[in-house]
Amino acid sequence: MGRGDQHGxxxxxxxxxxxxxxxxxxxxxxxxxxxxGTPTFTALPELLRLLAALPRAEEVTVEANPETVTxxxxxxxxxxxxxxxxxGAQSFQPGLLRVLERGAQPDDVRRAxxxxxxxxxxxxxxxxxxxxxxxxxxxxxxxxxxxxxxxPEHLSCYELExxxxxxxxxxxxxxxxxxxxxxxxxxxxxxxxxxxxxxxWYETANFCRDDRRALHNLGYWLGRDYLGIGVGAVSTLGDxxxxxxxxxxxxxxxxxxxxxxxxxxGVRARERVLLGLRLDEPLPLAGLRxxxxxAGLARVESLGLAVHDDETLSLTDRGRFLGGAxxxxxxxx
Amino acid sequence: MDQAKxxxxxxxxxxxxxKSTLADRILELTDAVSARDMxxxxxxxxxxxxxxxxxxxxxxxxxxxxxxxxxxIDTPGHVDFTYEVSRSLQACEGAVLVVDAAQGIxxxxxxxxxxxxxNGLEIVPVVNxxxxxxxxxxxxxxxxxxxxxxxPAKVVRISAKTGVNVADVLDAIVERVxxxxxxxxxxxxALVFDSSYDQYRGVVAFVRVVxxxxxxxxxxxxxxxxxxxxxxxxxxxxxxxxxxxxxxAGEVGYVITGLKDVxxxxxxxxxxxxxxxxxQPLPGYKDVKPMVFAGLFPTDSDSxxxxxxxxxxLKLNDAALFYEPETSQALGxxxxxxxxxxxxxxxxxxxxxxxxxxxxxxxxxxxAYRVSEKNSSELxxxxxxxxxxxxxxxVEEPYVKASIIVPKEFVGTVMELNNDRRGTFDHLxxxxxxxxxxxxxxxxxxxxxxxxxxxxxRTRGYASFDYDVAGFKPGELVRVDVLVGxxxxxxxxLIVHRDFAYDRGRLLVDKLREEIPRQMFDVAIQAAIGAxxxxxxxxxxxxxxxxxxxxxxxxxxxxxxxxxxxxxxKRMKQVGAVEVPQEAFLAVLNIGQGQKS
Numbered sequence: 001m002g003r004g005d006q007h008g009x010x011x012x013x014x015x016x017x018x019x020x021x022x023x024x025x026x027x028x029x030x031x032x033x034x035x036x037g038t039p040t041f042t043a044l045p046e047l048l049r050l051l052a053a054l055p056r057a058e059e060v061t062v063e064a065n066p067e068t069v070t071x072x073x074x075x076x077x078x079x080x081x082x083x084x085x086x087x088g089a090q091s092f093q094p095g096l097l098r099v100l101e102r103g104a105q106p107d108d109v110r111r112a113x114x115x116x117x118x119x120x121x122x123x124x125x126x127x128x129x130x131x132x133x134x135x136x137x138x139x140x141x142x143x144x145x146x147x148x149x150x151x152p153e154h155l156s157c158y159e160l161e162x163x164x165x166x167x168x169x170x171x172x173x174x175x176x177x178x179x180x181x182x183x184x185x186x187x188x189x190x191x192x193x194x195x196x197x198x199x200x201w202y203e204t205a206n207f208c209r210d211d212r213r214a215l216h217n218l219g220y221w222l223g224r225d226y227l228g229i230g231v232g233a234v235s236t237l238g239d240x241x242x243x244x245x246x247x248x249x250x251x252x253x254x255x256x257x258x259x260x261x262x263x264x265x266g267v268r269a270r271e272r273v274l275l276g277l278r279l280d281e282p283l284p285l286a287g288l289r290x291x292x293x294x295a296g297l298a299r300v301e302s303l304g305l306a307v308h309d310d311e312t313l314s315l316t317d318r319g320r321f322l323g324g325a326x327x328x329x330x331x332x333x
Numbered sequence: 334m335d336q337a338k339x340x341x342x343x344x345x346x347x348x349x350x351x352k353s354t355l356a357d358r359i360l361e362l363t364d365a366v367s368a369r370d371m372x373x374x375x376x377x378x379x380x381x382x383x384x385x386x387x388x389x390x391x392x393x394x395x396x397x398x399x400x401x402x403x404x405x406i407d408t409p410g411h412v413d414f415t416y417e418v419s420r421s422l423q424a425c426e427g428a429v430l431v432v433d434a435a436q437g438i439x440x441x442x443x444x445x446x447x448x449x450x451x452n453g454l455e456i457v458p459v460v461n462x463x464x465x466x467x468x469x470x471x472x473x474x475x476x477x478x479x480x481x482x483x484x485p486a487k488v489v490r491i492s493a494k495t496g497v498n499v500a501d502v503l504d505a506i507v508e509r510v511x512x513x514x515x516x517x518x519x520x521x522x523a524l525v526f527d528s529s530y531d532q533y534r535g536v537v538a539f540v541r542v543v544x545x546x547x548x549x550x551x552x553x554x555x556x557x558x559x560x561x562x563x564x565x566x567x568x569x570x571x572x573x574x575x576x577x578x579x580x581x582a583g584e585v586g587y588v589i590t591g592l593k594d595v596x597x598x599x600x601x602x603x604x605x606x607x608x609x610x611x612x613q614p615l616p617g618y619k620d621v622k623p624m625v626f627a628g629l630f631p632t633d634s635d636s637x638x639x640x641x642x643x644x645x646x647l648k649l650n651d652a653a654l655f656y657e658p659e660t661s662q663a664l665g666x667x668x669x670x671x672x673x674x675x676x677x678x679x680x681x682x683x684x685x686x687x688x689x690x691x692x693x694x695x696x697x698x699x700x701a702y703r704v705s706e707k708n709s710s711e712l713x714x715x716x717x718x719x720x721x722x723x724x725x726x727x728v729e730e731p732y733v734k735a736s737i738i739v740p741k742e743f744v745g746t747v748m749e750l751n752n753d754r755r756g757t758f759d760h761l762x763x764x765x766x767x768x769x770x771x772x773x774x775x776x777x778x779x780x781x782x783x784x785x786x787x788x789x790x791r792t793r794g795y796a797s798f799d800y801d802v803a804g805f806k807p808g809e810l811v812r813v814d815v816l817v818g819x820x821x822x823x824x825x826x827l828i829v830h831r832d833f834a835y836d837r838g839r840l841l842v843d844k845l846r847e848e849i850p851r852q853m854f855d856v857a858i859q860a861a862i863g864a865x866x867x868x869x870x871x872x873x874x875x876x877x878x879x880x881x882x883x884x885x886x887x888x889x890x891x892x893x894x895x896x897x898x899x900x901x902x903k904r905m906k907q908v909g910a911v912e913v914p915q916e917a918f919l920a921v922l923n924i925g926q927g928q929k930s
Contacts, residue, residue, distance in 0.1 A: 184876040325878035
């Protein structure tokens, strides 16, 4: 939310949509995730008004940018029932943060982390990005070491995705293309370092200790339904996926202008395969066999990338590093 | 027409020395074509010919000059069609040899002159383009006279472009070229010197009547192939078709046969009457064999039927074109085609792409080999490297006699090129103080690989080149296979001299390594002679292929991305377990054609 005077209106709109759509929610709701954009930029009273209106749940996560975290915010979130905070650290190198055009400094991350701990949060996650133009192996190792030193329950590590046509890609496309092959090495290093530090590589890009998986996100990867509220929010409800308008003015006017996508059994089955194979747990095959190509399965098994038995399919570690390609191979065409 | 009043002649020249322009001026001068109706260069009918400045199919035009009937028989201008040229020349008693006054004698001047002399023709030497500022008519006339053992004064100096002295050429033809000598009373014999296919009228034969006469509706027969048909129409070109009731000894004209296939009526065959059958055919008939072969595949496999139909249509008019279905695991369904030479191949390929709108993948051309398997003495002709036995007893390859004319400062560089191409020096002669004629014996296989381009670029375009197939000779040839992931890629096999095997294998392997995308496993790329690997590279396995993040809002997009990748795999060619994009084959086939090593 960039403009302070619209925060109240936006929260009003969110609550109106929730009121309209909330009927589909389970009772009790399992998880709530407040994210996408930066919720903690919202004027605190408005944020608290929103949180108060959200259903109670076993896991309530809020995404936060480090520089927005104050002692007051940390305490308020805790008091409002938030159980988990995901901090967008991205990197601990000032130069790389500048490349990413992040407002935070490395110290902001450490300070925010401490404030959240002080407020009583025992489930904190850090986001890191690797493959930033100019990032050396030493930079990556330093970032991982800094993150581990804070002892978060959860870490998400993403390779930088430069979307075609963006200003960022225009500026750094050549550099990204040059380092593309080195990214194999970076990814392996991330997984090796974090698993050596007793983190579980439970999803392609996510790590946790003490089994503190992101329960909300786990729902996506298990192919479960979810209700999304807000500008551009996506919901998957049975055989339908819908996406709200990305235009704030329309949304504020109560016009969700939804884009609908029908999800037949085949689509949902394919999605369960592609999502499920991101996890470190075996994928149950019940109901999914028709989505798989037996010849492709035989191929990836013979290459030592996957194993299956009567009930489940699992990727080997090497298979998980090649998860996208393996999934393409496995999906029935 | 009284045989004594007939003159049959051809115009022979190196490319661009003015053959077609002279033909046009002759037609104008004899009122066969008015200047107003004149389409530039009437005799060249096909679009391609006009663009490339070469003539593919011969035609004959009858004109009159001072009471004489002159038949101008057009000849193809290129070495690939030597046999057809020689048949056209055999239909004549004389030939006008045109030489550019600025360029002098070139390789095809020599080849054509020797061919005409060999056929016993009277040569009328002409120096053309005397109007050009850089022309040196005197020096060129001396060169030509030397070549023919003639007097420079007898060389006619003209400008076909402006028409200067063209009438002198016609007078010289009447004076010097002897009239036809056949027996008008004997059983009829006519030489088929060309044929073409018309979709409404069937095969049209171009003939020179040697003995006797032929009448419309008469039952006719070819003596070599035994084909029978009725002469639906007889006539001559003036230059439009002019039907007549009969054609008699010494005359040149056409016969409409109604036949549906040019292969039933081969160039060089002798036509006679069923009722008044001649005892002996005319000499010189040969079954022309293709010498250069390549696989033609549609880039889009759905176009296979179109390619088949197009080849069928071309074959109607081109008896020398050979094709048979070929299946390649890498390139799919296509045809192995045989051609008289490289130019013939290029023409066919261009016509397929241009007139039939086909997108083609053409394998590296190879020549015909005669090969016997290990422990066998039987020589079998092989047209496809993938049919070449891996273990051989003996192999022979076609050789050519190559004729090259260059300014003297390039002699060294041409010799170097020829040595690199396994050439054997034969002869060197000065045509003038500045220009040298070199002859070499070279394997045809060395010429089909960009020889001409190399020759041109190394001599800054000054060299002219011609060749004549000179029979088969044993060679140290080996089959090199390219293996991807242990599987041979049939379309990439090649036959090379043992000494070049390593370099060619290395080049192919390096190029493939660049072109084959990394897979989920290491892919070995090898070049091998039999079981012996001579070059090897590895495309290392990918170690990472994941979608970085995937949450609730990303799922549709990521699913579609994977579905698209899945669909993309279907367009890949499968070599064993390895997926190879068609572009990779294309790139490798291009180096096969574009460079030697």
